[in-house]
Amino acid sequence: MLAIGCDHAAVDLKNELLAHLASRQMECFDFGAREGEKVDYPVPACRVATAVVEGKCERGVLLCGTGVGISIAANKVRGIRACCCSEPFSAKLSKQHNDSNILCMGARVVGTELAKMILDAWLDAEYEGGRHADRVAMLAAMEVGTFRC
Numbered sequence: 001m002l003a004i005g006c007d008h009a010a011v012d013l014k015n016e017l018l019a020h021l022a023s024r025q026m027e028c029f030d031f032g033a034r035e036g037e038k039v040d041y042p043v044p045a046c047r048v049a050t051a052v053v054e055g056k057c058e059r060g061v062l063l064c065g066t067g068v069g070i071s072i073a074a075n076k077v078r079g080i081r082a083c084c085c086s087e088p089f090s091a092k093l094s095k096q097h098n099d100s101n102i103l104c105m106g107a108r109v110v111g112t113e114l115a116k117m118i119l120d121a122w123l124d125a126e127y128e129g130g131r132h133a134d135r136v137a138m139l140a141a142m143e144v145g146t147f148r149c
């Protein structure tokens with residue numbers, strides 16, 4: 001199950017991506033926003049991030065105008081590794097190296113077709129573990145204040 005959410009700046013892109021995800025037979029839970037609603041980006045970020053860390057959804061997609069605000073907000077939730085991407089290469093590597101669990105994009109930054117390519121690159125990638133696992137563990141330690149630098 002994939003959790004998806006957006007603010008008012010990205011409703012059209014969310015709807016396009018929901019159709020694309022349906023064509024990939026991916027089950028989605030839509031946390032809004034809906035057409036005509038004004039929603040501050042921390043709200044969908046918190047809802048989607050919580051669904052992911054609680055295990056109700058395996059991963060999430062968050063969209064706002066730039067993808068920046070909503071990725072900052074999602075990364076405030078312990079256990080979230082959200083990446084804001086505007087091209088497929090970073091999206092793929094964010095999964096392979098950083099084990100990203102939420103993909104963020106900006107509806108005012110990427111067009112619909114590019115957003116689908118970015119999403120596909122992310123969905124099709126797998127976390128590689130290995131040498132990356134220690135670094136991801138450091139991120140978790142930073143969240144709980146046990147990381148020393």
Ligand code: RB5
Binds near residue numbers: 007065069
């Ligand atoms: C909303 O106008 C806009 O600020 C928001 O979608 C996002 O771009 C913030 O990072």
